[in-house]
Amino acid sequence: MSNSISPERRSGEETRSQILSIALKFFIEKGYERTSTRDIAEALGMTKSSLYYHFRNKEDILISLIQLRHTQLEELQEWLENQPLVPDLLERTAHRWIECTTPERLQVMILSQANQPIMLRLHETGQDIRTGFQAIIDRFVDNNSSAEARLLVRMTLDTISSALSASRGTDIDFYEVLSVARQTASALAKLAVRAKSSDHRQNLTD
Amino acid sequence: MSNSISPERRSGEETRSQILSIALKFFIEKGYERTSTRDIAEALGMTKSSLYYHFRNKEDILISLIQLRHTQLEELQEWLENQPLVPDLLERTAHRWIECTTPERLQVMILSQANQPIMLRLHETGQDIRTGFQAIIDRFVDNNSSAEARLLVRMTLDTISSALSASRGTDIDFYEVLSVARQTASALAKLAVRAKSSDHRQNLTD
DNA sequence: GTCTATACCCAGATAGAC
DNA sequence: GTCTATCTGGGTATAGAC
Numbered sequence: 001m002s003n004s005i006s007p008e009r010r011s012g013e014e015t016r017s018q019i020l021s022i023a024l025k026f027f028i029e030k031g032y033e034r035t036s037t038r039d040i041a042e043a044l045g046m047t048k049s050s051l052y053y054h055f056r057n058k059e060d061i062l063i064s065l066i067q068l069r070h071t072q073l074e075e076l077q078e079w080l081e082n083q084p085l086v087p088d089l090l091e092r093t094a095h096r097w098i099e100c101t102t103p104e105r106l107q108v109m110i111l112s113q114a115n116q117p118i119m120l121r122l123h124e125t126g127q128d129i130r131t132g133f134q135a136i137i138d139r140f141v142d143n144n145s146s147a148e149a150r151l152l153v154r155m156t157l158d159t160i161s162s163a164l165s166a167s168r169g170t171d172i173d174f175y176e177v178l179s180v181a182r183q184t185a186s187a188l189a190k191l192a193v194r195a196k197s198s199d200h201r202q203n204l205t206d
Numbered sequence: 207m208s209n210s211i212s213p214e215r216r217s218g219e220e221t222r223s224q225i226l227s228i229a230l231k232f233f234i235e236k237g238y239e240r241t242s243t244r245d246i247a248e249a250l251g252m253t254k255s256s257l258y259y260h261f262r263n264k265e266d267i268l269i270s271l272i273q274l275r276h277t278q279l280e281e282l283q284e285w286l287e288n289q290p291l292v293p294d295l296l297e298r299t300a301h302r303w304i305e306c307t308t309p310e311r312l313q314v315m316i317l318s319q320a321n322q323p324i325m326l327r328l329h330e331t332g333q334d335i336r337t338g339f340q341a342i343i344d345r346f347v348d349n350n351s352s353a354e355a356r357l358l359v360r361m362t363l364d365t366i367s368s369a370l371s372a373s374r375g376t377d378i379d380f381y382e383v384l385s386v387a388r389q390t391a392s393a394l395a396k397l398a399v400r401a402k403s404s405d406h407r408q409n410l411t412d
Numbered sequence: 413g414t415c416t417a418t419a420c421c422c423a424g425a426t427a428g429a430c
Numbered sequence: 431g432t433c434t435a436t437c438t439g440g441g442t443a444t445a446g447a448c
Contacts, residue, residue, distance in 0.1 A: 015414085031322075031323030031326075032323075033323065034323060036439085037440080037441070038439095038440080038441095046414095046415070048440090048441085048442095049442090049443090050414075050415050050416070052441095052443085053413085053414060057441075058440095058441070058442095113319070113322060113371075114322040114323060116237075116319065116320040117236070117240060120237075120375075130374070130375055147376075147377075147379070148385055148386055150376070151369060151376070151378050151382060152386060154372040154373075154376075155386070155390065158371075161368075162361060162368040163361060165319075165364075165368075165371070166357060166361045166364050167357055167360075168326075168336070170356070170357070170360075171353075172353045172356070172357050176353040176354055176357060177357070179354055180358060180361070183358070183397055184358075184394060187393040187397055188390060188393065191389055191393055195389075242422085242423060242424085244422095244423075244424095253433060253434085254423090254424080254425090255425080255432080255433070255434080255435095256432050256433075258425070259431060259432070263424075263425070264423095264424070264425090413448105414447105415447085416445100416446085417446090417447095418443105418445090419444090419445105420441100420442080420444105421440100421442085422440090423439090423440085424437105424438085424439090424440105425437080425439105426435100426436085426437075426438100427434105427435090427436085427437100428433100428434095429432105429434080429435100430432085430434100
């Protein structure tokens with residue numbers, strides 16, 4: 001994580017993670033578009049063309065950062081598959097997702113929120129977190145569910161994002177964001193479950 | 207709002223709003239960074255340098271679009287000043303804010319969410335919506351309030367954003383987003399009021 | 413395998429003619 | 431109010447040094 005440049009040659013993997021680390025720092029500070037490959041390269045004591053040995057292009061660096069979250073999503077998916085579908089499962093799933101959020105992960109979430117055009121392109125090729133979420137959401141809603149119920153389930157699992165984005169520009173810290181995310185997840189889970197059961201009643205009378 | 211280009215000379219204000227209208231369309235479709243000034247200019251049958259007569263730079267176009275929302279925020283502020291501080295005022299304020307949201311406003315919200323580095327810079331100079339929100343939030347919380355209570359109030363007023371961002375990439379429509387925003391605003395308002403009164407009890411025992 | 417030099421293209425922006 | 435010409439700087443491709 002150090003900025004100092006070792007005079008000796010770097011090894012491949014190490015250089016790669018140094019690039020990612022510096023890039024995350026710049027992307028958060030100045031934004032992706034306003035960070036030039038030159039900024040990143042110079043901070044590491046190399047030229048910008050060297051970056052192109054490790055990454056296909058600038059966007060590839062951003063995507064690599066964003067995809068660091070995938071492992072935890074897969075773990076959540078795996079855990080969820082083995083759980084029985086009880087009424088409070090949605091709330092427990094949301095809390096589990098919040099629990100495994102580290103400060104580094106929050107920074108990556110900020111990055112994702114700030115670069116939605118790129119997230120959109122990732123979404124089109126099915127490589128984004130949101131697509132991974134879909135599998136989880138499908139556990140809770142089906143084709144008969146109303147749009148409202150589907151949206152409420154998604155929002156229940158997305159309270160970290162909401163809390164994070166509401167906290168932007170304030171002095172509210174990491175733990176308070178997570179605490180509020182937990183509280184709102186519980187409240188929204190109740191709404192979602194209620195919407196779903198009202199869908200069910202609706203369908204019976206059809 | 208028409209795309210067709212009139213052969214005769216345009217008048218100043220008219221050209222300006224034509225530029226804004228086309229720019230909004232491109233920024234939503236392709237994103238701000240991937241829209242070139244050339245795209246905008248050619249769609250209007252002019253050259254890119256002509257744009258610089260009407261706007262200082264490309265960012266100025268985006269900022270002008272985003273600030274179209276300000277009027278409604280001021281109206282909300284004015285209304286709120288004349289309301290007595292009763293327990294359900296937060297919920298009613300949130301609903302009122304949701305009620306005055308048009309489809310065009312939602313598009314501008316998508317723009318704001320997608321361009322957070324620019325929003326951040328606007329925030330630093332106090333020109334953004336979030337700063338305007340602060341005055342409203344101050345009506346509900348004071349310096350004694352916990353960070354959690356402050357964040358919950360902010361989230362209560364921000365449910366359109368949350369619902370909108372959760373609906374991205376789905377086929378959920380405008381009215382469903384607003385309906386869910388209303389439901390979650392009511393649930394969050396209750397959490398916020400509860401957090402505030404628990405702060406109060408806390409302060410009494412200090 | 414790791415990195416540099418260099419050249420290219422395109423986008424944003426400016427100056428000044430009409 | 432709009433144009434042409436031009437500048438600057440960033441991302442990219444490639445050849446080749448170590």
